[in-house]
Amino acid sequence: MTATQDVNRWLAEFGAALxxxxxxxxxxxxxxxxxxxxxxxxxWNIKTMxxxxxxxxxxxxxxxxxQPSNWQLExxxxxxxxxxxGWICFETxxxxxxxxxxxxxxxxxxxxTTMTELKGHEEKKGPTxxxxxxxxxxxxxxxxxxxxxxxxxxxxxTTQPYCVIIGGGQGGIGLGARLKRLxxxxxxxxxNPRPGDSWRNRYKSLCLHDPVWYDHLPYLPFPDHWxxxxxxxxxxxxxxxxTKVMELNYWGSTLCKKASYNEETQEWEVHVNRNGEDLVLxxxxxxxxxxxxxxxxxxxxxxxxxxxxxxxxxxxxxxxxAYAGKKCIVLGSNNSAHDICAALYENDADVTMIQRSxxxxxxxxxxxxxxxxxxxxxxxxxxxxxxxTADMIFASLPYRILHTFQIPVYEEMxxxxxxxxxxxxxxxxxxxxxxDGSGLFMKYLRRGSGYYIDVGASxxxxxxxVKLRSGVNIDHITExxxxxxxxxxxxxxxxxxxxxxxxxxxxxxxxxxQEVADKVGKVWGLGSDTKKDPGPWEGxxxxxxxxxxxxxxxxxxxxxxxxxxxxxxxxxxxKAREAGIPTPVYGLQEVHHLS
Numbered sequence: 268m269t270a271t272q273d274v275n276r277w278l279a280e281f282g283a284a285l286x287x288x289x290x291x292x293x294x295x296x297x298x299x300x301x302x303x304x305x306x307x308x309x310x311w312n313i314k315t316m317x318x319x320x321x322x323x324x325x326x327x328x329x330x331x332x333x334q335p336s337n338w339q340l341e342x343x344x345x346x347x348x349x350x351x352x353g354w355i356c357f358e359t360x361x362x363x364x365x366x367x368x369x370x371x372x373x374x375x376x377x378x379x380t381t382m383t384e385l386k387g388h389e390e391k392k393g394p395t396x397x398x399x400x401x402x403x404x405x406x407x408x409x410x411x412x413x414x415x416x417x418x419x420x421x422x423x424x425t426t427q428p429y430c431v432i433i434g435g436g437q438g439g440i441g442l443g444a445r446l447k448r449l450x451x452x453x454x455x456x457x458x459n460p461r462p463g464d465s466w467r468n469r470y471k472s473l474c475l476h477d478p479v480w481y482d483h484l485p486y487l488p489f490p491d492h493w494x495x496x497x498x499x500x501x502x503x504x505x506x507x508x509x510t511k512v513m514e515l516n517y518w519g520s521t522l523c524k525k526a527s528y529n530e531e532t533q534e535w536e537v538h539v540n541r542n543g544e545d546l547v548l549x550x551x552x553x554x555x556x557x558x559x560x561x562x563x564x565x566x567x568x569x570x571x572x573x574x575x576x577x578x579x580x581x582x583x584x585x586x587x588x589a590y591a592g593k594k595c596i597v598l599g600s601n602n603s604a605h606d607i608c609a610a611l612y613e614n615d616a617d618v619t620m621i622q623r624s625x626x627x628x629x630x631x632x633x634x635x636x637x638x639x640x641x642x643x644x645x646x647x648x649x650x651x652x653x654x655x656t657a658d659m660i661f662a663s664l665p666y667r668i669l670h671t672f673q674i675p676v677y678e679e680m681x682x683x684x685x686x687x688x689x690x691x692x693x694x695x696x697x698x699x700x701x702x703d704g705s706g707l708f709m710k711y712l713r714r715g716s717g718y719y720i721d722v723g724a725s726x727x728x729x730x731x732x733v734k735l736r737s738g739v740n741i742d743h744i745t746e747x748x749x750x751x752x753x754x755x756x757x758x759x760x761x762x763x764x765x766x767x768x769x770x771x772x773x774x775x776x777x778x779x780x781q782e783v784a785d786k787v788g789k790v791w792g793l794g795s796d797t798k799k800d801p802g803p804w805e806g807x808x809x810x811x812x813x814x815x816x817x818x819x820x821x822x823x824x825x826x827x828x829x830x831x832x833x834x835x836x837x838x839x840x841x842k843a844r845e846a847g848i849p850t851p852v853y854g855l856q857e858v859h860h861l862s
Contacts, residue, residue, distance in 0.1 A: 270344035273370060274353040281375075282338040282357075288330055294323045298374035302665035307836045308357075308364040308382040309333050310853040311843075313813040315665050315806040329853055334360040341365075350376070354659075361386055361848055362839075367663040379663040382839050388846055390448045415514065422516050427549045428454040429845045431537050433523050433778065434556035436465045438823050438830040440506055441484050442556060444513040445838035448486070451845050454548065455510075455517045456539060462510040462517060463503030465558075470584045472610040473499040475827075476602065476720040478635055480643035482827040483654050484509055485834060496631075496722070526553060526779050528819060535819065552841055555774055556823040562773035564766045566598075570744035574762065578744075581607060581765040591615040594758045596749050598741055599765030600626045600696075601716055605724035607763055608733045619757055620728065621749075622737040625699035627718040628691065628725055629677075629707050630684055637676050637683075638708065643828075658832040666712065666793050666806055670705035677706035690729045695737050702797040711826075712808065713800035715791055716767050770862050771822055772810070779820075787815045788858030790822050801860060812837045814852045 268276070277296060284293035297303075303316040309329050316322045337358045344353030351370040358364070363386065367379040384390065391397055399411070409417065422428055430446060432439040435457025446453040459465060466473070475482060475497050479489050482497070487509060494501075510517050521541040528535050537548040563580045571578060576593075581603040587610040595611045597604050600622040611618045629638075640646050642657035652660070664672060677700055681688065692698060699717075701710050710717045719725070727733040739751045741762075750756045770791060776784035790810045796802035807813070810822050812833040823837055824830060843850050 270346040270351045270353070271340065273346075273351050273373060274340050274344040274355075274368060277368070277370060277373070277375065278338040278340060278355065282336065285326070285330060285335050290323055290326045290330065293326060294319045296375055297322060297378075298371055298376050301375055301377070302667060303375075303378045303380070304662065304665050306379075306381040306662065307839055308359055308362055308380045309335070311814070311840065311850040312852050312854055313807050313811075313833075313836065314854045315667070317665070317667055317806065325853060329851075332360065332849070332851060361843070365659070367659060369663075377663060377665060379659070381659070381662070382836065385839060385843060385846070385848065388449065388842055392448070419516060422452060423454055423518070423546065423548055426452070428452045428516070429550060430454075430552040430554060430841055431456060431535070431548055431550040432554045432556050432823075433526075433537075433774075434558065434824075435459070435462055435510075435517055435519065436556065436558060437484065437502075437506060437827055438558070438825070438834070439554070439556035440510055440513075440515065440517075441830050442554065442823050442834040442837060443515045443517070444485050444509070445834050446841060447513060447515060449838055449842040451838070451842055453516060454550070455515060456521045456523050456537075457517065457519050458522050460519045461503075461507055462519070463506035464519075466499040466503040466506070468585075469499055469582070470603075470607055470610060471586045471588075472606055472613070474722075475502065476631065476722060477826060477828070478639060478643060480645075480647065480654060480657075481639060483831060484827070485831055487512070488654065523778055528553075528779075528783075528817065530818075533819070552819050552821065552844065554821045554823050554837070554841075555771065555778070557771065557774045558768075558824055562769045562777070564769050565764060566766055568741055568744055573746050574744050574759075575746045576760040576762065578762040579764065581763055582768075584763055587611045587614040587616065590761050593617065593760035595619070595761040595763070596621060596741075596757060596759045597763045597765055599623070599763075599767070600719070600737075601765065601767065602719050604763075604765035605719045605721070607765060609724040609727060611761075612727055612732055616761075617734075618732075619734040619736060621739060621741060621751070622697060622735060623740050625697040627699055627701060627707055627710055628688070628696075628721055629680060629718065630687060630721045630725075633680050633684055634707065634720060637680055638673075638706075654831075658828070662832065667804075669712075670703055670709050673705040673709055674703065677701075677704060680706070687725070691725060694729050694731070695735050696725075696728055697737050702795075709795075713793055713795050713797055716799070771824065772862060775817075775820070779817075783817050783820070785861045786858070787817050787820065788856075789860040789862055794859070803859060805856065805859075807856075810856060814840070814855055816855070816858055 303322050316325050341354040355366045362382045363384050364382050369377040430453045432455045435455045439455050443455045478495050479493050521539050524538045526537045534549045534551050535553045539546050563582050591614050595616045595618045597608050598621045608618050707718045739753050741749045742752045743750050748756050748758050772784045772790045792800040794802050794805035
């Protein structure tokens with residue numbers, strides 16, 4: 268039997284079992300070790316079922332209203348290393364979907380199902396795109412600009428948005444674009460004046476450490492001359508252009524002061540100040556797209572208030588040129604710390620990095636080749652793997668087993684760059700590869716911190732151009748120095764606290780209430796029971812892009828890849844609710860950690 272025949276046989280048996288409401292037969296088609304990752308289509312949730320029992324429980328609860336049908340293989344299936352895989356499509360009562368399947372010995376090992384569109388609420392595109400102008404002669408008709416200006420003048424004033432997105436960075440803008448295409452009245456609220464300012468306002472040397480193929484926004488990919496690693500101001504300009512071209516309703520210079528949910532009316536009251544004017548918005552849905560990293564972590568260090576120099580969090584660091592010839596201390600050893608150290612060195616500052624705990628380092632070129640090259644690169648494109656396909660391949664790997672695919676990548680990285688790592692350790696830098704050797708991406712998914720993609724700063728540490736004090740912390744600060752936990756003292760004119768960020772639900776506590784933040788619980792992490800990601804195992808990112816314990820409150824963000832990919836599924840959940848489609852959520856996440 269060929270790979271294609273094998274998948275077609277499985278799909279035919281599976282489809283027949285589901286249409287016959289025969290859960291037992293359907294589950295018998297899965298291997299003992301099996302995973303079904305569903306992005307909205309069956310569960311109205313983002314959820315992975317692990318093993319036959321969880322799959323059976325989900326099907327028993329959902330089959331009656333999901334009514335799946337028309338399972339088909341797209342193209343040809345493939346077989347390699349004893350695993351047969353293929354792309355599939357299917358339908359439910361209210362949607363169409365795509366997915367991916369892996370079979371071992373004729374049984375399903377991994378199944379991915381994703382919702383791609385809602386029946387009757389498809390995006391207007393291609394052959395269904397709007398005409399743009401109604402040919403003929405009509406008295407007193409408004410042209411495109413007048414209609415656009417009228418919508419902008421009314422939304423939030425005489426008419427209410429269905430959805431308000433707090434945060435106008437890449438996450439809010441990408442989600443806003445998807446909702447616009449789905450016809451969901453949406454307002455994006457941003458405290459900065461212009462789209463892209465959240466990038467423009469960061470330190471001068473900031474650029475993306477992820478490559479361009481990984482970073483496209485929905486619908487409008489970067490042009491093919493775009494640099495591999497885009498500088499911050501270029502990204503800022505792209506976001507501003509994107510907001511205009513996609514005709515998003517974007518309120519800059521607007522501060523969200525507070526929000527509360529009215530259980531009786533089932534709507535939010537969102538108090539904002541727009542250009543000095545106080546307004547109350549009453550959307551049905553509220554999305555916090557305030558950045559995956561959340562609120563800055565600013566440690567309380569004795570004596571900080573007596574310091575005569577400059578002290579600020581890395582999020583507030585701007586131009587390093589002002590510190591030429593100055594003694595600069597950077598507390599932290601992750602991406603921002605390294606970037607700022609390098610920028611200060613380039614501007615002739617005397618720089619010392621304080622490394623409190625071990626950090627994972629991955630050289631950019633090696634990371635691109637080993638970890639991203641098969642999915643997000645020119646090599647991938649030449650092999651027929653575009654960004655959307657790469658997103659789906661990545662999504663098809665359940666988080667429970669993802670680390671097993673990552674460990675060999677980082678083992679090879681350690682071999683390839685052994686001399687580099689030896690030099691770093693000889694310089695006193697404390698290295699790690701994650702709790703289980705799975706490297707950067709698993710650290711990102713589990714805790715969102717603890718790594719640096721090396722674009723040059725590591726060499727400065729190796730050759731001593733940036734001084735390093737590792738295994739210590741700042742004990743206290745004097746008027747002109749920092750005193751470390753080992754008793755040593757370093758003179759300082761500048762202290763940069765590159766100490767990371769807290770959970771996104773810190774914004775929920777600030778904007779809504781601590782009670783709601785506690786009701787929602789910790790945002791981000793998988794429950795892997797590794798450092799900064801406490802168990803129990805949850806199997807998906809906590810509270811991201813899916814229903815939370817607070818009705819009508821959503822969290823959206825992540826890196827550019829995640830913001831792009833998961834905005835599709837969040838937008839479909841919001842559209843379904845706006846359209847009045849029943850959305851019975853299966854497996855709503857329980858709360859195990861408050862922050």
